[in-house]
Every structure is written in C-alpha cells, then in structure tokens.
Amino acid sequence: MxxxxxxxxxxxxxxxxxxxxxxxxxxxxxxxxxxxxxxxxxxxxxxxxxxxxxxxxxxxxxxxxxxxxxxxxxxxxxxxxxxxxxxxxxxxxxxxxxxxxxxxxxxxxxxxxxxxxxxxxxxxxxxxxxxxxxxxxxxxxxxxxxxxxxxxxxxxxxxxxxxxxxxxxxxxxxxxxxxxxxxxxxxxxxxxxxxxxxxxxxxxxxxxxxGIRSAWLKFQGQAAHAGTMPMLKRADALWGAAEFIQQAKTIVIDQFSPGVMNCGQIALAPGSFNIVPAEVTLALEFRHGTEEQLDAMAATLYPLAETVAQANGLTVTITETSGCVxxxxxxxxxxxxxxxxxxxxxxxxxxxxxxxxxxxxxxxxxxxxxxxxxxxxxxxxxxxxxxxxxxxxxxxxxxxxxxxxxxx
Amino acid sequence: MxxxxxxxxxxxxxxxxxxxxxxxxxxxxxxxxxxxxxxxxxxxxxxxxxxxxxxxxxxxxxxxxxxxxxxxxxxxxxxxxxxxxxxxxxxxxxxxxxxxxxxxxxxxxxxxxxxxxxxxxxxxxxxxxxxxxxxxxxxxxxxxxxxxxxxxxxxxxxxxxxxxxxxxxxxxxxxxxxxxxxxxxxxxxxxxxxxxxxxxxxxxxxxxxxGIRSAWLKFQGQAAHAGTMPMLKRADALWGAAEFIQQAKTIVIDQFSPGVMNCGQIALAPGSFNIVPAEVTLALEFRHGTEEQLDAMAATLYPLAETVAQANGLTVTITETSGCVxxxxxxxxxxxxxxxxxxxxxxxxxxxxxxxxxxxxxxxxxxxxxxxxxxxxxxxxxxxxxxxxxxxxxxxxxxxxxxxxxxx
The missing domain is CATH 3.40.630.10 (Zn peptidases)
Structure with a gap:
C-alpha cells in the first residue's frame, strides 16, 4: 500500500x-x-x-x-x-x-x-x-x-x-x-x-x-477620581464587565453545555491606577452545534449584558462581528x-x-x-x-x- | 483688604x-x-x-x-x-x-x-x-x-x-x-x-x-483553544481577575468604608477572540486614613487574590509599586x-x-x-x-x- x-x-x-x-x-x-x-x-x-x-x-x-x-x-x-x-x-x-x-x-x-x-x-x-x-x-x-x-x-x-x-x-x-x-x-x-x-x-x-458567533461588548460608565468618589456612587465599567464574565461563564456551563463561551480580549479607558474606569470593551465569542442553539445563547447572553450594565449604572453597546454558521x-x-x-x-x-x-x-x-x-x-x-x-x-x-x- | x-x-x-x-x-x-x-x-x-x-x-x-x-x-x-x-x-x-x-x-x-x-x-x-x-x-x-x-x-x-x-x-x-x-x-x-x-x-x-497603596496583580493560567477546551477544564486568567474585582469591591464596601479601592488598568495576553486568556495583569489601588487601616486592607485583599487564583486554577503574583503614607x-x-x-x-x-x-x-x-x-x-x-x-x-x-x- x-x-x-x-x-x-x-x-x-x-x-x-x-x-x-x-x-x-x-x-x-x-x-x-x-x-x-x-x-x-x-x-x-x-x-x-x-x-x-x-x-x-x-x-x-x-x-x-x-x-x-x-x-x-x-x-x-x-x-x-x-x-x-x-x-x-x-x-x-x-x-x-x-x-x-x-x-x-x-x-x-x-x-x-x-x-x-x-x-x-x-x-x-x-x-x-x-x-x-x-x-x-x-x-x-x-x-x-x-x-x-x-x-x-x-x-x-x-x-x-x-x-x-x-x-x-x-x-x-x-x-x-x-x-x-x-x-x-x-x-x-x-x-x-x-x-x-x-x-x-x-x-x-x-x-x-x-457555528461561532462573536461580538464586542462596550460597557460605558463614568470616569472619576479613584480616591474621592465614594465606592457606592461609582459607575465603574470594569465592575460591569467583571460581573458579566462571571455570570455568563456560569450560565453557559449550567445551561448550554457542551456549548462554550470565551472573553478573549479586554480593553479599558482611560486606564490609570487612580481613575475609575469609564469604558471597558470586551470580546465575546460563543459556539454551539446548531444555529438554533446559537440563537438561544445570544438570546440569553446579550440581555444578560444589558441587565448587568443597568445594575452597575452603566450602558452597554453590543456589536456583532464575524461569525461562522x-x-x-x-x-x-x-x-x-x-x-x-x-x-x-x-x-x-x-x-x-x-x-x-x-x-x-x-x-x-x-x-x-x-x-x-x-x-x-x-x-x-x-x-x-x-x-x-x-x-x-x-x-x-x-x-x-x-x-x-x-x-x- | x-x-x-x-x-x-x-x-x-x-x-x-x-x-x-x-x-x-x-x-x-x-x-x-x-x-x-x-x-x-x-x-x-x-x-x-x-x-x-x-x-x-x-x-x-x-x-x-x-x-x-x-x-x-x-x-x-x-x-x-x-x-x-x-x-x-x-x-x-x-x-x-x-x-x-x-x-x-x-x-x-x-x-x-x-x-x-x-x-x-x-x-x-x-x-x-x-x-x-x-x-x-x-x-x-x-x-x-x-x-x-x-x-x-x-x-x-x-x-x-x-x-x-x-x-x-x-x-x-x-x-x-x-x-x-x-x-x-x-x-x-x-x-x-x-x-x-x-x-x-x-x-x-x-x-x-x-495613604495610598498600589500593586500589580498578575493572574496566570493556561492559553487554550476557546472552542475545543471544555469550559470546566480551563484555567482562564480573566475569570480569576473578574472574580477578584467582584469580591474585592464588595469586601471594601462592607468592611473598609470609607476606605476605597480601584482597578484602573487591565491587560490580557495573548488577546484573541478565540484564545482562552493565559495572563491578566490588573492594577489595584486602595486608600485609607491611617497606615493601620491600609495594613488591614492589604492583609485582606492580597490573600483574597491568592484564594481566587487557586479557586480558578491560576497563580497570582503581587508586585507592590509606589504608594503614599x-x-x-x-x-x-x-x-x-x-x-x-x-x-x-x-x-x-x-x-x-x-x-x-x-x-x-x-x-x-x-x-x-x-x-x-x-x-x-x-x-x-x-x-x-x-x-x-x-x-x-x-x-x-x-x-x-x-x-x-x-x-x-
């Protein structure tokens, strides 16, 4: 042979x-x-x-x-x-x-x-x-x-x-x-x-x-002095992003396995030790076997981002980018x-x-x-x-x- | 006058x-x-x-x-x-x-x-x-x-x-x-x-x-393919950083008010939609009225980073940088x-x-x-x-x- x-x-x-x-x-x-x-x-x-x-x-x-x-x-x-x-x-x-x-x-x-x-x-x-x-x-x-x-x-x-x-x-x-x-x-x-x-x-x-879906999630809050702005009055964009990552991960494991998600990039502005983060951009990607399952993940994760943003006094903008069927x-x-x-x-x-x-x-x-x-x-x-x-x-x-x- | x-x-x-x-x-x-x-x-x-x-x-x-x-x-x-x-x-x-x-x-x-x-x-x-x-x-x-x-x-x-x-x-x-x-x-x-x-x-x-203390927290996990690596087998450095931010914020509000903390910078590697984050570097700053209170915050927040890292299958390196008494x-x-x-x-x-x-x-x-x-x-x-x-x-x-x- x-x-x-x-x-x-x-x-x-x-x-x-x-x-x-x-x-x-x-x-x-x-x-x-x-x-x-x-x-x-x-x-x-x-x-x-x-x-x-x-x-x-x-x-x-x-x-x-x-x-x-x-x-x-x-x-x-x-x-x-x-x-x-x-x-x-x-x-x-x-x-x-x-x-x-x-x-x-x-x-x-x-x-x-x-x-x-x-x-x-x-x-x-x-x-x-x-x-x-x-x-x-x-x-x-x-x-x-x-x-x-x-x-x-x-x-x-x-x-x-x-x-x-x-x-x-x-x-x-x-x-x-x-x-x-x-x-x-x-x-x-x-x-x-x-x-x-x-x-x-x-x-x-x-x-x-x-199939793969990917999106940019931009959480927007309010820059402030990291010493003088009381913790409870902050609109910290990183707090929103961190809570989203935590919750999304748990939800995908509990409800969408063997589907997966990843946040593989994060960018923060303005970006100093002593400034409360005003804006955090997060790269979200998720994968599942059928378009129906991907639709269900999108219908859970995108509203989750909105809910978490509101709870932290932020707004979030979701921009879908290249995916694969x-x-x-x-x-x-x-x-x-x-x-x-x-x-x-x-x-x-x-x-x-x-x-x-x-x-x-x-x-x-x-x-x-x-x-x-x-x-x-x-x-x-x-x-x-x-x-x-x-x-x-x-x-x-x-x-x-x-x-x-x-x-x- | x-x-x-x-x-x-x-x-x-x-x-x-x-x-x-x-x-x-x-x-x-x-x-x-x-x-x-x-x-x-x-x-x-x-x-x-x-x-x-x-x-x-x-x-x-x-x-x-x-x-x-x-x-x-x-x-x-x-x-x-x-x-x-x-x-x-x-x-x-x-x-x-x-x-x-x-x-x-x-x-x-x-x-x-x-x-x-x-x-x-x-x-x-x-x-x-x-x-x-x-x-x-x-x-x-x-x-x-x-x-x-x-x-x-x-x-x-x-x-x-x-x-x-x-x-x-x-x-x-x-x-x-x-x-x-x-x-x-x-x-x-x-x-x-x-x-x-x-x-x-x-x-x-x-x-x-x-007084002000500041430190770099470097969480280290394992890069992996964001599709094929099952969620439960990942060592995602961003999961650790996100959990730390969430818990540190809550602890400072509950236990150290009017002391404050901020995570004002975050960097992630390698940094792609489709790679599980291997390394996240977080800028942590915290402030309080006396050196004793600052010592108490450090004695809580630094071990918290260690605990969260371990729970996520990560290691964390803490490098203190310029502060003020x-x-x-x-x-x-x-x-x-x-x-x-x-x-x-x-x-x-x-x-x-x-x-x-x-x-x-x-x-x-x-x-x-x-x-x-x-x-x-x-x-x-x-x-x-x-x-x-x-x-x-x-x-x-x-x-x-x-x-x-x-x-x-």
Missing part, C-alpha cells in the same frame, strides 16, 4: 515552526503579517522543489497542483491554513497544509495519475487575525461587504494586510470557485481536545463543525475516511468539531469532511500544543487513502 | 486648559510628556511676564519667587502641580499652581514685601504617570532607589521623561530642600468629592491626607486657613482628603495644610471636572490671606 514519506513530512513541520517562532517555543504567524508572508514564501519554495504546479489565487490562497490527464476533470481539494493565532502552536493548520502537500508530493513521486486534479491548498487567514476563514470563504463565495467594512481584526489590519499581499477587493471576490468544477474537500487537523486521547483512538472522523459534513466523505482508516488498521470514531475550520466554508460548495488526530492534553492555541509523530504520520496516510478512494 | 485679580486668574486657567486639550474637552498633560513640556514653557513665560524670579530645580519643579528683604529669611511655599491624568480635568492641580502664582503676582504688583521669601511652586508628576508625587517627594527628600527601579509608569517612561527634561538621578536627589529653611506649605485644590457641595460650604480645611496637617496652618476664611466671610469645614496631594510630601518636612474648594458633582479626573468661577476666586483669596497670616 502506498504511504507518505514520514521523515519528509516531519522535517517540513519542524522547519515551518521556525518561521514566526516565539520565545517560549510557540508560533506567531498572524494572517497577513510579515511572518505569514515569510511562511508563504517558504511554502511556495517547497511546492516548486517538489516539481508541482504552484498557484496563488486573488485571496492569497496558495496551492500545489497535481493535474489529471484530462484538463476538464474535476478538482479534489485537500488542505488547511498556515496562519496561526498569537503565540499559538506548530500543528494547528500547518499539519493540514503540510500533510496535503506530502500526499500530492507522494503521488507525484510515484508517477500516479488520478482521474481528478488534486490540489493541496493553504487558505488565507483561517484564525481570524483579520476576518476568519477569509481564504476559504472567498473560494466558497461567502464573503459579504460586512467582512470588509467590519472585519474582526479591524479595518486597518485588513487594509495593511491586503496591501502587503497585493490583494484587492476585486481580486478576493474573483477567488470564488465554481462548485461544478469541484470533486470534494478533505482537511486533516489536530483535534484540539481530549476525546481521542481519552478514548485511546487514532483517528476522529468529523461529522460537522460548530454550523456546517455538517458530507456522509460520503465521512465514509471514505472511515474506509481509509480501516484499510490502515487504525481505530476511529465519529465526533463533532468545536473549533471552526476551513472545511465549514468548503462544505457549503462541495462534499467535505475532516480527519482529526489526537492532541496531547487537548492543548491548542498555545506553545504547548503537541501531537505525536506517529499520529501525524497516521493522519497523513489516512488522507492519502481517502484521496485515492474519493478520486475514483 | 487685598484681593487677587479674579479675571487674570480665570484667564490663566482657561489658557492653560488649551495645552493638552482633548477632543471631549478634557486635558491630557501627562507628567514628562510633550504636552507637559508645553505647559511648563507656558508657565515659565507667565512667571517672567509678571516680573517674578523664575527657578527650576533638579527634579523639574518650577517656581515663581517673591524674595524677602532679608536673604536669610525662611521660605513659605504655596503651589500644586500642572500635570494631569489621561483625559483629566482643567482644575486638578492647575488651580493650585495658578492661584499660587496669582497670590505672588498680586503681592508683587502692590509692592508688598513679606518677612519670608514667598515661592509659588509647580511640582513635577503629582499624578503618577511616572512615579507620583515625584517633584514634592524630591523636595522632601523622600525618593528611594525603588522609585527609580520600579516606577509606577514603568522604567522606560521614567527614562524617556527624564531625558526630555534633562533630569538625572543626581539632579533629582539634589532638589531636596533643607527643612530648616522652610516656613511652611499651603496648597489649594478642588475637593474632587461632594462634601462641600452637599453641605453648601465655601471652603474645606484639610486635616490630613489618606497617610499625612496629617499642621494644626497651626489649619487654623490660619480658618482665620483667613473667616476674614473673607466664607463658610468652611474641616475634612479629610481622600486624594493624594503634594502636601503629603511637604507636610513631612514643614508645617502644611490644604484649602479645598467645591467640585461640581464631585467629578474629577474627567473632562467633566468643574469648579465655579466664584469658588476659584474664593479659594485664591483664602490662600492670599493665609499667606499673609503665616508670613508673620
């Missing part, structure tokens, strides 16, 4: 991890940043070195292509993203792109032709430093004016990043692919959770991806992955993804599914993110076999 | 408020900033225009001097500070410096000589953008190595600011004044509270100033202010100051006290800070009469 070149794949992963490497061994390769540009150059060189066709579309997505004999053949896309969160890990995204490259490289090497064009893709800005699922949404034709006018990373970050990559709104919109030309999409990714590890399983077959996998692709794992003698289970992935964009225009491999201790978005070599190799081989099944 | 020139004083206040003026009508003239430098130039020009002797010491304190006939006479110092908090008001500090200048200018104008040298001073960095009570502590000989190695505003702010004003550690330490040369210190300031307004009184005679006024100066107010037919009351002021440094080396005038709605450290013209004029006239009493 054909297998990938394990050493080459592991060496690629190690080499890429040096680009944007942080002091504590993590990786900061934020989308459209100078580090991201360096990662892109490295990827292009690897594609060229393998003698594969390199392509970059108008949204900055980069691909390595192994063409079918028939130019009119459909295209089977495999891949993920090379951008990371700030001080994140070396596997999230990178594993999917480099495994896809390795699969295409392996087939090229043995001279195997497929009845489909095989394309290993690296999508722009999956993590949302700028927009989130930027490249895959462009390919899926899902970008709206709001993605450009109210991007999660701010309009300046978007504008500067587009300039750095020579992207324009027109070029990005032109990256849209015709679904009629596609044969499917498969993405391999670390689980970023502990379900596989706890069950001692090799492979997770993803049946769907949770929940996305079920294609049963045919799920079964192909299961068959591939069985052929390799690897144990597997079906599970839901609590993280957003490029597959949720792609699954809207072509049959798609994901392959998960175990994450040690479930840690991700952290320098401590780790997946064992054998799991990396297993995943890439499952991807190769899945491609061979789907290509028929 | 001699009185100050009201129109000139009000015009000075209005003119100074333009330097560092913010969009919403406040003032940002942070100590040692370019705006502070502009304010200092303006002040020097006003002193020169009045034909007064100008002096700047090694800590950047600026003075207007009306010399006594006898060069060996003692010096009576009056004044306050021209620096502001970020987006603060136009009266805090400025009122004290400009009233002092006006008193000296009035005496110079009528050719009145005093048996003491009279010095109107503008102290460097009262508010603590860099150190807090920086100039007055230098004069009082209270600066320690910790003020330079662990300044509240950070070592870079201190170093850059010292360079901007051509200050050196040696020059700052040389600003120390010999207590044997001083006759006393009087500062006029807005109340920054509502006690005078609520009691409909003209003048507050300050019997003492609360509680400072009682000199009874002789308090009585001189009361006599002055009586002579002017103004109502008055004794009260404690809940804000730190340069007087607390000066009171340690020479008999000192403060004059408060009403603040509308008690608002301070805010663009909405306001004191009525008549209260400004009353305060300056009380200062003039107090000077005439103390000079004898």
């Amino acid at each position: 054909l297998t990938i070149n394990s050493e080459r794949l592991l060496a690629d992963l190690a080499e890429l991890a040096e680009i944007g490497r942080t002091e504590d061994g993590g990786v900061s390769r934020l989308a459209l940043s100078p580090e991201d540009v360096a990662g892109r150059q490295w990827f292009q060189e690897r594609v060229n070195a393998a003698g594969l066709e390199f392509r970059q579309d108008g949204a900055g997505n980069q691909s390595a292509i192994l063409p079918a004999a028939d130019p009119q053949a459909l295209t089977l896309i495999i891949g993920s993203h090379l951008d990371t969160v700030r001080n994140g890990g070396r596997f999230d995204g990178a594993l999917g792109v480099l495994s896809a490259l390795e699969v295409v490289r392996t087939l090229k090497e043995v001279g195997q032709t497929l009845p489909v064009h095989l394309e290993a893709i690296s999508f722009t800005d999956e993590e949302g430093a700028v927009v989130g699922l930027f490249g895959s949404q462009a390919v899926a034709g899902q970008l709206t004016p709001a993605h450009f006018t109210n991007p999660r990373g701010g309009v300046e970050t978007l504008r500067d990043g587009m300039a750095r990559l020579n992207l324009t709104v027109d070029s990005i919109l032109a990256a849209r692919r015709d679904p009629a030309t596609l044969a499917g999409f498969v993405e391999i990714h670390i689980e970023q959770g502990t379900r596989l590890e706890e069950a001692n399983l090799d492979i997770g077959v993803v049946t769907g991806i949770v 929940a996305a079920p996998s294609a049963e045919a692709v799920v079964q192909a992955i299961e068959t591939a794992a069985d052929k390799l003698g690897l144990s597997h289970t079906r599970l839901m993804s609590f993280a957003g992935h490029d597959t949720q964009s792609m699954a809207a225009i072509t049959p798609g599914a994901m392959i998960f491999v175990p994450s040690v201790n479930g840690i991700s978005h952290s320098p401590k993110e780790f997946t064992a070599d054998q799991d990396v190799i297993n995943g890439a081989n499952v991807l190769l076999q899945t491609v061979l099944i789907l290509a028929q | 001699l009185t100050i020139n009201s129109e000139r004083l009000l015009a000075d206040l209005a003119e100074l408020a333009e330097i560092g003026r913010t969009e919403d009508g406040g003032v940002s003239r942070l100590a040692l900033s370019p705006e502070d430098v502009a304010g200092r130039q303006w002040f020097q020009e006003r002193v020169n225009a009045a034909g007064l002797e100008f002096r700047q010491d090694g800590a950047g304190n600026q003075s207007a001097i009306l010399p006594a006939a006898d060069p060996q006479a003692l010096t009576l110092i009056i004044g306050s500070h021209l620096d502001t908090v970020r987006n603060g008001g136009r009266f805090d500090g400025a009122l004290g410096v400009l009233s002092a200048l006006e008193v000296v200018r009035t005496l110079k104008e009528v050719g009145q000589t005093l048996p003491v040298h009279l010095e109107a001073i503008s102290f460097t960095d009262e508010e603590g953008a860099v150190v807090g009570l920086f100039g007055s502590q230098a004069v009082a000989g209270q600066l320690t190595p910790a003020h330079f190695t662990n300044p509240r505003g950070g070592v870079e702010t201190l170093r850059d600011g010292m360079a901007r004003l051509n200050l050196t550690v040696d020059s700052i330490l040389a600003a120390r004044r010999d207590p044997a040369t001083l006759a006393g210190f009087v500062e006029i300031h807005i109340e920054q509270g509502t006690r005078l307004e609520e009691a409909n009184l003209d003048i507050g005679v300050v019997t003492g100033i609360v 509680a400072a009682p006024s000199a009874e002789a100066v308090v009585q001189a202010i009361e006599t002055a107010a009586d002579k002017l037919g103004l109502s008055h009351t004794r009260l404690m100051s809940f804000a730190g002021h340069d007087t607390q440094s000066m009171a340690a080396i020479t008999p000192g006290a403060m004059i408060f005038v009403p603040s509308v709605n008690g608002i301070s450290h805010s663009p909405k800070e306001f004191t009525a013209d008549q209260d400004v004029i009353n305060g300056a006239n009380v200062l003039l009469q107090t000077v005439l009493i103390l000079a004898q």
Whole structure:
C-alpha cells in the first residue's frame, strides 16, 4: 500500500515552526503579517522543489497542483491554513497544509495519475487575525461587504494586510470557485481536545463543525477620581464587565453545555491606577452545534449584558462581528475516511468539531469532511500544543487513502 | 483688604486648559510628556511676564519667587502641580499652581514685601504617570532607589521623561530642600468629592491626607483553544481577575468604608477572540486614613487574590509599586486657613482628603495644610471636572490671606 514519506513530512513541520517562532517555543504567524508572508514564501519554495504546479489565487490562497490527464476533470481539494493565532502552536493548520502537500508530493513521486486534479491548498487567514476563514470563504463565495467594512481584526489590519499581499477587493471576490468544477474537500487537523486521547483512538472522523458567533461588548460608565468618589456612587465599567464574565461563564456551563463561551480580549479607558474606569470593551465569542442553539445563547447572553450594565449604572453597546454558521459534513466523505482508516488498521470514531475550520466554508460548495488526530492534553492555541509523530504520520496516510478512494 | 485679580486668574486657567486639550474637552498633560513640556514653557513665560524670579530645580519643579528683604529669611511655599491624568480635568492641580502664582503676582504688583521669601511652586508628576508625587517627594527628600527601579509608569517612561527634561538621578536627589529653611506649605485644590457641595460650604480645611497603596496583580493560567477546551477544564486568567474585582469591591464596601479601592488598568495576553486568556495583569489601588487601616486592607485583599487564583486554577503574583503614607496637617496652618476664611466671610469645614496631594510630601518636612474648594458633582479626573468661577476666586483669596497670616 502506498504511504507518505514520514521523515519528509516531519522535517517540513519542524522547519515551518521556525518561521514566526516565539520565545517560549510557540508560533506567531498572524494572517497577513510579515511572518505569514515569510511562511508563504517558504511554502511556495517547497511546492516548486517538489516539481508541482504552484498557484496563488486573488485571496492569497496558495496551492500545489497535481493535474489529471484530462484538463476538464474535476478538482479534489485537500488542505488547511498556515496562519496561526498569537503565540499559538506548530500543528494547528500547518499539519493540514503540510500533510496535503506530502500526499500530492507522494503521488507525484510515484508517477500516479488520478482521474481528478488534486490540489493541496493553504487558505488565507483561517484564525481570524483579520476576518476568519477569509481564504476559504472567498473560494466558497461567502464573503459579504460586512467582512470588509467590519472585519474582526479591524479595518486597518485588513487594509495593511491586503496591501502587503497585493490583494484587492476585486481580486478576493474573483477567488470564488465554481462548485461544478469541484470533486470534494478533505482537511486533516489536530483535534484540539481530549476525546481521542481519552478514548485511546487514532483517528476522529468529523461529522460537522460548530457555528461561532462573536461580538464586542462596550460597557460605558463614568470616569472619576479613584480616591474621592465614594465606592457606592461609582459607575465603574470594569465592575460591569467583571460581573458579566462571571455570570455568563456560569450560565453557559449550567445551561448550554457542551456549548462554550470565551472573553478573549479586554480593553479599558482611560486606564490609570487612580481613575475609575469609564469604558471597558470586551470580546465575546460563543459556539454551539446548531444555529438554533446559537440563537438561544445570544438570546440569553446579550440581555444578560444589558441587565448587568443597568445594575452597575452603566450602558452597554453590543456589536456583532464575524461569525461562522454550523456546517455538517458530507456522509460520503465521512465514509471514505472511515474506509481509509480501516484499510490502515487504525481505530476511529465519529465526533463533532468545536473549533471552526476551513472545511465549514468548503462544505457549503462541495462534499467535505475532516480527519482529526489526537492532541496531547487537548492543548491548542498555545506553545504547548503537541501531537505525536506517529499520529501525524497516521493522519497523513489516512488522507492519502481517502484521496485515492474519493478520486475514483 | 487685598484681593487677587479674579479675571487674570480665570484667564490663566482657561489658557492653560488649551495645552493638552482633548477632543471631549478634557486635558491630557501627562507628567514628562510633550504636552507637559508645553505647559511648563507656558508657565515659565507667565512667571517672567509678571516680573517674578523664575527657578527650576533638579527634579523639574518650577517656581515663581517673591524674595524677602532679608536673604536669610525662611521660605513659605504655596503651589500644586500642572500635570494631569489621561483625559483629566482643567482644575486638578492647575488651580493650585495658578492661584499660587496669582497670590505672588498680586503681592508683587502692590509692592508688598513679606518677612519670608514667598515661592509659588509647580511640582513635577503629582499624578503618577511616572512615579507620583515625584517633584514634592524630591523636595522632601523622600525618593528611594525603588522609585527609580520600579516606577509606577514603568522604567522606560521614567527614562524617556527624564531625558526630555534633562533630569538625572543626581539632579533629582539634589532638589531636596533643607527643612530648616522652610516656613511652611499651603496648597489649594478642588475637593474632587461632594462634601462641600452637599453641605453648601465655601471652603474645606484639610486635616490630613489618606495613604495610598498600589500593586500589580498578575493572574496566570493556561492559553487554550476557546472552542475545543471544555469550559470546566480551563484555567482562564480573566475569570480569576473578574472574580477578584467582584469580591474585592464588595469586601471594601462592607468592611473598609470609607476606605476605597480601584482597578484602573487591565491587560490580557495573548488577546484573541478565540484564545482562552493565559495572563491578566490588573492594577489595584486602595486608600485609607491611617497606615493601620491600609495594613488591614492589604492583609485582606492580597490573600483574597491568592484564594481566587487557586479557586480558578491560576497563580497570582503581587508586585507592590509606589504608594503614599497617610499625612496629617499642621494644626497651626489649619487654623490660619480658618482665620483667613473667616476674614473673607466664607463658610468652611474641616475634612479629610481622600486624594493624594503634594502636601503629603511637604507636610513631612514643614508645617502644611490644604484649602479645598467645591467640585461640581464631585467629578474629577474627567473632562467633566468643574469648579465655579466664584469658588476659584474664593479659594485664591483664602490662600492670599493665609499667606499673609503665616508670613508673620
């Protein structure tokens, strides 16, 4: 049975991890940043070195292509993203792109032709430093004016990043692919959770991806002298934010499990030891399996912010920003992955993804599914993110076999 | 009875408020900033225009001097500070410096000589953008190595600011004044509270100033993916900080009133919608009337931070930074202010100051006290800070009469 070149794949992963490497061994390769540009150059060189066709579309997505004999053949896309969160890990995204490259490289090497064009893709800005699922949404034709006018990373970050990559709104919109030309999409990714590890399983077959909603909550009170204004007369915006965090956390745990929420950013003004905070801006994100459950979370958390603000003598402004709709996998692709794992003698289970992935964009225009491999201790978005070599190799081989099944 | 020139004083206040003026009508003239430098130039020009002797010491304190006939006479110092908090008001500090200048200018104008040298001073960095009570502590000989190695505003702010004003550690330490040369210190300031307004009184005679403690609380947890890490397995540093804020606030209100606390700054890392916060740094400040009460607050709040951290699976590091010891006024100066107010037919009351002021440094080396005038709605450290013209004029006239009493 054909297998990938394990050493080459592991060496690629190690080499890429040096680009944007942080002091504590993590990786900061934020989308459209100078580090991201360096990662892109490295990827292009690897594609060229393998003698594969390199392509970059108008949204900055980069691909390595192994063409079918028939130019009119459909295209089977495999891949993920090379951008990371700030001080994140070396596997999230990178594993999917480099495994896809390795699969295409392996087939090229043995001279195997497929009845489909095989394309290993690296999508722009999956993590949302700028927009989130930027490249895959462009390919899926899902970008709206709001993605450009109210991007999660701010309009300046978007504008500067587009300039750095020579992207324009027109070029990005032109990256849209015709679904009629596609044969499917498969993405391999670390689980970023502990379900596989706890069950001692090799492979997770993803049946769907949770939806994500995110919003800025701006609590506004009244600046005052931190000595002379009596405690009971204050309108302290941080008191409101702190109470919201506490209550929202408890409510989500008690009423919406396994749904989750996070407040991952906070900014305070004016910002001095001796001034009562007048304004606190809080980044709220929450995730659940269906749009109905997300609606229910929004209908609880947003009014909670209002109630807490009023109780603290504050006002609150809620501004929703980029989110992702929940996305079920294609049963045919799920079964192909299961068959591939069985052929390799690897144990597997079906599970839901609590993280957003490029597959949720792609699954809207072509049959798609994901392959998960175990994450040690479930840690991700952290320098401590780790997946064992054998799991990396297993995943890439499952991807190769899945491609061979789907290509028929 | 001699009185100050009201129109000139009000015009000075209005003119100074333009330097560092913010969009919403406040003032940002942070100590040692370019705006502070502009304010200092303006002040020097006003002193020169009045034909007064100008002096700047090694800590950047600026003075207007009306010399006594006898060069060996003692010096009576009056004044306050021209620096502001970020987006603060136009009266805090400025009122004290400009009233002092006006008193000296009035005496110079009528050719009145005093048996003491009279010095109107503008102290460097009262508010603590860099150190807090920086100039007055230098004069009082209270600066320690910790003020330079662990300044509240950070070592870079201190170093850059010292360079901007051509200050050196040696020059700052040389600003120390010999207590044997001083006759006393009087500062006029807005109340920054509502006690005078609520009691409909003209003048507050300050019997003492609360002590201030400040500390950085760094809560440390574990970064993780905000989707895949189950809520109950997270070590979210912001959850700890939020719980601390909530509990500390309640405890201070319930157990330490009229003592107060404030969390006026918060910083979070890594800082993304989709990453569980790994580290939150919180600025904690608390104030009370005696060192014993401050010790009791510290002995409650610091262990609370430890308990909350543990309960949330976090660690916390507490780093105390610049504070101020509680400072009682000199009874002789308090009585001189009361006599002055009586002579002017103004109502008055004794009260404690809940804000730190340069007087607390000066009171340690020479008999000192403060004059408060009403603040509308008690608002301070805010663009909405306001004191009525008549209260400004009353305060300056009380200062003039107090000077005439103390000079004898």
